[in-house]
Amino acid sequence: MMAVNEQVRIVIREFNANKDCRQVEEVERRCEVGPSGKLSLFTDLLGDPICRVRHSPAYLMLVAEIVVGEENRGIVGMIRGCIKSVTCGKRLWRNNHDFPKLSHQQHLPVFTKIAYILGLRVSPHHRRKGIGLKLVRKMEEWFRENGAEYSYIATENDNHASVKLFTHKCGYAKFRTPSILVQPVFAHRVKISKTITIFKLTPTEAETLYRHKFSTTEFFPKDIDSILNNKLNLGTFVAVPKGTFSCINEFLTNPPESWAVLSVWNCKDVFKLEVRGASRMMKGLAKTTRLMDRAFPWLKVPSVPEVFRPFGLHFMYGLGGEGPLSVKLTKALCDLAHNLAAESGCGVVVTEVASREPLKLGIPHWKKLSCAEDLWCIKRLGEDYSDGSVGDWTKSRPGLSIFVDPREF
Known part of the structure; x- marks a missing residue:
């Protein structure tokens, strides 16, 4: 007492x-x-x-x-x-x-x-x-x-x-108010269009591309090199129409009209998630879809992963691109990320983008698993001493894109 x-x-x-x-x-x-x-x-x-x-x-x-x-x-x-x-x-x-x-x-x-x-x-x-x-x-x-x-x-x-x-x-x-988009990892591999070529960049090449194209994007981290060289970073990938280039150096010096890029971060080795409170019926239906997907992979059944036990995820970040085919190319990169996650035994692939992000149309996701409006709140702690002051950032208008740091997801 x-x-x-x-x-x-x-x-x-x-x-x-x-x-x-x-x-x-x-x-x-x-x-x-x-x-x-x-x-x-x-x-x-x-x-x-x-x-x-x-x-x-x-x-x-x-x-x-x-x-x-x-x-x-x-x-x-x-x-x-x-x-x-x-x-x-x-x-x-x-x-x-x-x-x-x-x-x-x-x-x-x-x-x-x-x-x-x-x-x-x-x-x-x-x-x-x-x-x-x-x-x-x-x-x-x-x-x-x-x-x-x-x-x-x-x-x-x-x-x-x-x-x-x-x-x-x-x-x-x-x-x-960015959107969190979640795609289940199926038992079957997702096919990537044969009309698209995907390059994997070295960390140095990726840094050059990101600083070259995205350094003025809101929330772009100044230490992007630390992120790209981190052991949790699984790679940066660029998609272009097939036959456009023979090597990545050519892309960096003279990019095509249409291209897309994304990086993949391994959250599985940092934390795992588990959905609790599901009914027996819900678990049974999910299990049935997985059994069907494994038994008949050619049917490409959209199976529900085992999320009722601890599962890992991969996070896609640094999404960007240009040109009339950029949405299609983004879809191909997301399909690649899905297959990488399947090889690692992850349950889902996740990304977070600005609510008005033009490439959002190319990101596969399930609405029931996703969050249409996450909420970011901000506070000014003191005077803005940044080089080339923009005034009070908290009162600025949102742009089309944001750069979501995978270390903070």
Whole structure:
């Protein structure tokens, strides 16, 4: 029994991998995420609670623990955050010496230092006590101390508690509404059109292409080279009409009228997901589609993968392209990504794009598994000290595309 005069405090401190892992995992298990209904999505971080941010340039994980008197009673919440430099706008190119490799472009990127909050969790029995707010404010202190000019978060539109916390109590504003597109991985391989040639780029070639074509895209990471050289990056692929080029160097120097590009990130080795709360009938129907697909692959049955046990995913990022055939070429790259995921035993292939992304038409996905409107909220932490100021980024209008960092998915 707790004495009446014992003081109950919530202490926010840095995560300690040597002693906090078990308690953090337990809180994660209690905090299943997803829409309020029968189905919920459980995230398994594979024994490494900080793995979702450790690949970023700067990162931190905080925990909230209950302290009664002098006794620690356990962890009841946590939050993760990271900081990086991304494109927040563009300025007109006027000087050949500014960026010689991009001398033919009209605009150059304007970078800003931005922080990202993810993995905010509070144990269900300790909610509505201000613990989430304390975690966010403590994380924002670290952001400011490390020079971040903005902070942003991603949450589901229908997660009313999260939206209220950030927009009403923490001063964030609704900013972008990208779409999360999810494609099941079937038992059969998806055929890729023979009229299309696909090249795999080296990390150096991929960096050249991305900086050349996408450096002014909103949220483009300044350290794109670190992402492309990361062991979790499975490759960058370019699709062009067959017979257009014989080698990738020719493409980089003189791209065709139509082309498309994407990269694939291995989330399977970072975390796994599991859908819980499905009925026996739903599980039975899903199993039937898989059995049919395996037995008769030539029928190309759109089977439902085994998502009712822990499953991994591959994330497609850096999608882009140009020309009248770019949508068709994007579809071919997504088919390639599907087959790579099938070889790795993944359950789904996922990507996230701007709601008005022109190439969205070429991305295969199931509406029932996808999210038409994810919600990104942003907050200005201080003055904008970026080179070539764009003013207050939080008030800028959305463009057609965004660059989604796979390290933060």
